Amino acid sequence: MENLSSSLEPAEWISISHASDVGAARRSGQLLAAQLGMNETRSGQLAIIISEAATNILKHAGEGRLLLASVKYAGERCIEVLAIDDGPGIANLQLAMTDGVSSAGTAGTGLGAMRRLADQFDLYAPAGKGTVVFARLWRNAPTGTPAKRYGGVCLPLAGETESGDAWAVAHPGKHITLMMADGLGHGPEAAKAAAAALRTLSAVPQQAPQTLTASCHEALRPTRGAALAIATLDPVAQQLSFAGVGNISASIYADGVRRQLMSYNGIVGHNMRTVRELQFPCPAGALVLLASDGITTQWDFNQYPGLAARAPAIIAAVLLRDHSRGRDDASVLVAVMPGSEE
Template sequence: MENLSSSLSPSEWIAITHASDVAAARRIGQRQADALGLDETRSGQLAIIITEAATNILKHAGEGRMLLSTVSHGGQMCVEVLAIDRGPGIANLARAMQDGVSGAGTSGTGLGAMRRLADRFDVYAPAGQGAVLFMRMWGAAAAVPGWRAGGVCLPLAGETASGDAWAVRRHGETVVLMLADGLGHGPEAAKAAAAALRMLGATSTQSPATLMLACNEALRPTRGAALAIAAVDTVGQQLQFAGVGNISASIHAEGGRRQLMSHNGIVGHNMRRVQDLPFACPAGAVVVLASDGIASQWDLDKYPGLAGCEPVLIAAVLLRDHARGRDDACVLVLARMAAS
């Protein structure tokens, strides 16, 4: 379905530890630009963004990683760039965004260039807490809805396929979020998660419980998965939720954090009866789904200003700081955004 976004779209992690990694990241970006059909000018701008972001990691943090992804938002395609490090952060972000200002003795055009060239730029870099930069390049002029979603998946070290996966489907004013965690890790876990995502794309139901039952049948030939599904009525400001297995789901609003309950079981093998559970989801709320590869003791309130950032940037910060490192890890975020 054209309104389906998911982690099955082309994406690649690149470790940035040496100058040669900058060129490697640029080549991957070029492949994605070609696949998206970006013209020579736009491809060149993407190459500059990737170069500046990777170089920024080396200069200021020494090492980090980048995630380059081709993503669909409401049927409109783009390339997204995430640059993630654990360096010193940026003490004065407003000043650092000015051309000619540098903390590394360079010309100081990197952050300014990225912001000018990208269709969407966002950054979260508190002093002493590392930096996460986000850039988006649309394949064509795009009208983006106010409610946006973004996710990040990181395979277990040594694996090329992630057993965790996310997907988002928009239908009218309803946004359906799905996070699947295939049992174990590796290719067989990835197959189970992908089967759930395909079911989301194949059905028009907006009931999480009904969708969960369909996934239970679809996953029987696989090893099974934990699964969380949330359907958000963005006009009525209501959320319906159904979850099976160890996936964290929460709503963050002015009233605090509301944890959503999942039932025990394995989708595809040992699933109890499920039902849609209703929750308020007011304008300004942030909805977070996280696999058990993410430690559960994180607190969004300890990240001042993060809730107002791009959802994929929020997901990247939580994954960077709370991935357990002994399993696949995935975070999916939905939030209302100001126009870019």
Template structure:
């Protein structure tokens, strides 16, 4: 599945509530760095970023979650770190971002060190609304300017080790095709269904959503089936084509307004009576959000001033943190249209 970014890539969530959890998170990151073939220098940078993110959670919130994952954007691979807590936020972000580098050149601490060491770094921490930190470290430092228009998170039901949801992004000649799949039920069998949908769309980004839905319907027949949403975005033409089956939430957020996209009833792989492809304007600066039904539908970005301008992965993480139902697999995929509104 070359040039495909998806939740099937290696990733690990770490619950951070004790000092030892920072070590566990660091070891998880080092394992991913070794798997990716990251240099010792960049693996060391990653270790500091993860340690600082976990320490920030413990120091300011007491507990939280940290996600370390492999991602791919524009054919370039990277490791991404997302730290989420529901603590007090950061009252003076500018002061908190000051780097602690000494005159001797020793490593700094806190957010400043993370920003200095990461190729891309972002934070959202309004007072009273928790802190979300995001850092990206490319496998190849020369790829640091590579744009990343998408970001996603996928969290299994607390009692499960495998997530029954899956998301994917596949590029094709100026288009990005977004997929969100929610396998029926939970656990390994639901995960198999969602993974089958991801494999079905890999390499087929040039097909319209209705055709891709047909491909997925055939691919998922041996599985228990899934709810699916597929959006194909023409970046230059600023148009989005959409098809959905089942209860996947899909929205376009532009000019401060949220437009929810309609899906039809059914289970892909078993019972699909109607697939309807619809087209929508998707202007510069717009956000496209796909969410499984483990996320409540009542979220409103207007309640998060400034969040819409943050990294897509950070937006996805905040929505997951604050709007997960807690009794289902939960996933969010966000795409930011190039340009400003």
């Protein structure tokens, strides 16, 4: 399905703690660019963005990590770069974005170069609270390509090569459907269960959350099962429809208030009672957040001034960085409710 984005697209987490990691990250990015069919110019721009992002982590935080991901949106493909650290943040952001200014005694062109080369760029770096930088580069120079209104991160448990969590976003028409699946346990068998749920969404993206949950229940019977959360956004009605089974956290954040959505007990594919679909008001600009149980639920936007206005991928990355339990796969998906005219 052309209008399906998911965490199953090619992506790589790269730890940054040594100068050699910068080159490794750049090579991984070039491989993604080649797979995506980027031309030499776009590929070169991506290499600079990755190099600057990784170098900034080393200079200012000492260590951190990059997430490089190939993403599909509205039939178009792009590569996204997330640079995440737990360093000192940026005390004067406006000054730091000025070429020739650096607190590390360098040329100071890193953030400025990234902003100029990226098709979309955003960052969150309050003093004392680390830095997250986000850059997106489309396969071809964009000509009216809409800005993405969602973003997600999916981090496997340490030592695992596959994540038992998976998320997806489908927008076959005016509605947008968000899904997060958390396969029971972790590792390859958990990943199979989560992938089965996403394949079901891809096959029947128009189904309402309650019906789609039932379809996933049948599709996941041969697997070990999964927790599942499905939210469909209706921009015209400014309404969200939701169905959830298991311990995936789902919430709406609007007008400074976070509303938690209720899920049913059970395991999709094995032990699931009848699930009722619930409707909630969801105004334009509201954030919809899904998080696997690898993320603690005791987070508060009041602890992060200005974060709610940042790119969805940055919001997801900050919550993952600061609230991952560290003993399971961890995933966060964030979407912004569009206006009725979008």
